[in-house]
Amino acid sequence: MAPLLEVRNIKTYFYTQDGVVKAVDGVSYDVNRGETIALVGESGCGKTVSALSILRLVGEPAGKIVAGEILFDGIDLLKLSKEEMRKMRGAKISIIFQEPLTSLNPVLTIGRQISEGMEFHKNMSPSEGMEEATRLLKMVGIPHPDRRIHDYPHQFSGGMRQRAMIAIAIACQPQLIIADEPTTVVDVTIQAQLLELIRNITKELNTSLILITHNLGIVARYAQRVFVMYAGNIVEHGKALDVYHAPYHPYTAGLLGSVPRLDEPRKARLQPIEGQPPDLIALPVGCSFQARCAYSVPQCLKEKPRLLEVAPNHYAACWVSQKELKPWQIL
Amino acid sequence: MAINKSNIANVNQRPVHTLWGDAWFRLRKNKLAMAGGIFIILLSLAAIFAPFITHYGFAQQDLTAILQGPSAKHWLGTDGLGRDTFARLLYGARTSLAVGIFTQVIVVGIGLPIGAVAGYAGGSLDNILMRFVDVMYSFPSILLIILMKAILGGGIYQLFFAIGLVSWVDIARLVRGQIMSIKSRDYVAAARAMGGMGPYITERHLLPNSLGPIIVTVTFSVPQAIFAEATLSFMGIGVRPPTPSWGTMINDGYAVLFSSWYQVLFPALAIALLMISFTFLGDGLRDALDPKMRH
């Protein structure tokens, strides 16, 4: 069955005073119905920008999607008019942002914000919307929802605000939810609550989920497939099981080796990845990761590797792995 | 220990950027600010070297040449007592610039310490000082100035003092706000954790980091002071003749507004241009000193 979402070779650039920032430089991924995939990477890798590109929320005129296609249920989102795109957002595809404090309107009640989308997309009346909002708040586990729909965002705690954001996101029963670092700002125990909630809801509504995060643990717990991003490109992707146990890209292996694990006996030293992420305005010729890679060969400096299949349903963009067809050891 | 690749990064290629150097670089790119700055400098030079530019004195009367329009002899014409307008403008510039700048000395001299102490000390001292500031703020400034003049006399130095005395409130509030916000920064906590005490921290951390907004505010206060002097002189309670002042010139010209309107036009234009120049400069400074550094 065809995937629900197919991002094909997207390029999103930002035009700044200092030069062109190639935030997303030829990225492709897909999401099947009911599946949860993860976009993993550190700050600046382009994961958030690629997700915003799906919803065409990239700030013009500085930011532009210069190439590629985004096929949602067969329709190219980039070719839709602004009106048609607006009908998509919130209804078919919705997004949960990282910081609920800034993504919720401080002067509207929570109830109004939830019902707004439904009034627009499903032609509900405000009173019907508020009723539905109450039901949604209950669904996301907020106690006394009939009272709380009249509260303002600042009267909610951080965890509850995120729940409200989840309620807004599922209000119109979207087919795809994008969660952009949804739990970075909350505590670990609240994070567990929220992620379990998201998991249950997506299972119940059979919604697809794109989970964007830098946390390797969250990915391992919740995602079926993983896309690892670095400096605007996907460097590796495959099933979570495969990528974690047999990474074919040195960056993935490096990341896994530099994260301390609770369940393993304490290692004497972590194995960090040396150096800093590259400047997106002045990307080097050849592989973007080369400067920090302990295994580079001369070809890495000359030509940028492309994603090729290195194992069944497992892709990596690394000259060495593509030649040797052997995974990297996690130190 | 791993040293090799961590150091390379973005640091080596670019030349050293001191903070003031970077601010100056950005200011230079702002054409309006530069235009304003140049005008101020040129006017100051003209005011200083006035005797070399025009042979007329500002009080020199020529009753045979009353209310003349611009001509080869009197470039901007003459006023009701035959005094050369251009000369009076140049000498008037001295007064305006002096007022603009010297009042700021008083403003900063009073406002900065009060604001700094209030901001750093906090608690009841802050409370008391700020209530005092509130009281000063609610006084109608003109009345206070008239009061000052009645007590102190009518000279130009008394005028500086009077205008300064009613204007320090904004700086005090600004400095207090800046210091309070910087006080809570981690680098101040770090300095305390190292053993730094109040005066050291204020001198080396708090004030240098507040300088930017203070400079900008002072630059914006100058046109206000200039305008205050012009207004007071226009009303007859500013500087006393024969001290030249653009405000007095407007007052004098007001009487003959409909016949010799240029008597009002030239000094008014001068005031406007000087004020705009400082405003552009202030805008430029604010942008140049903005801590959002280029990366």
Place this chain on the structure above:
Amino acid sequence: MADIIIEVNNLAKYFPVTRGLLRRQKIADVKAVDGVSFAIHKGETLGLVGESGCGKTTLGKCILQLIRPTSGEVIFEGRDLCELTDKELVPVRAKLQMIFQDPYDSLDPRFTAMEIIGEPLRIHHISKGKEYSDHVLELLNLVGLAPYMAQRYPHEFSGGQRQRLGIARALALQPQFIMCDEPISALDVSIQAQIINLLDDLQQKFGVSYLFISHDLSVVRHLSDRVVVMYLGKVMEISNRDELYKNPLHPYTQALLSAVPIPDPVVEMKRQVIVLQGEVPSPMNPPSGCVFHPRCYRAFGDCSQVVPLLADAGGGHQVACLLYETSRP
């Protein structure tokens, strides 16, 4: 076990909540830290873990007297630091240093790297001239930065490099103890590992003790010899590193450990996540009895009435929970 260098006894910090304009009336206390006791040994890393609102940062600042505690003692070199005036603390401050969370906020943007690292030396009038600059360059080298970086300004460094500057500054006076307040939370994952290794190496080299405060359990466990778990201003459990994961005694610790996802899908598939109900209550209105009882999945009758004591449940493993006999007063 090595000697104790810092002893914290019953430390408490309450922030009064006041009302009224001129006559401030107190209506409540925010009990940020409410009776915390533990000891730090020479050369040891004591991890302090807990979620937001648990008081760990306030506790760290209280130990360093950056915030003056409401009550309790902090014993260092035979003296109670809480009793000393700011002036008397100055020589002591040379021995107790701090690293901050925010690499962007903890460095004065108007100081060069040289001035930042050298500031402690200047405040304490330690060295001058060439000796001073040599000392600073040595520190720069120690944290893995090149000498030419001494003239740069903070905004020219990356986050990880700024943290290195902060660490170099903390080391300048060769302190016995460094309080690390979430020093890596603001950094990328791959950079975190670099800084963790650096801290580790420096401890091996200089024998400095750390109080490592973090909400990231995995990192705390990696670096620490012993771990303190806090919740709402009180200590729930103190154990050594290995015991913590193998045998967590307190239900909160168990929930915390279960909530941390492990970067391994196979392991994760087999795990059961303990999901705590409800939100963290406000420290202005802490629950009666055991502060954790409203969210505790093992709470029973007495838990809402009796405050459990932090007591040794065997082998140096301390816990404050009525499930264990030793915690009953």
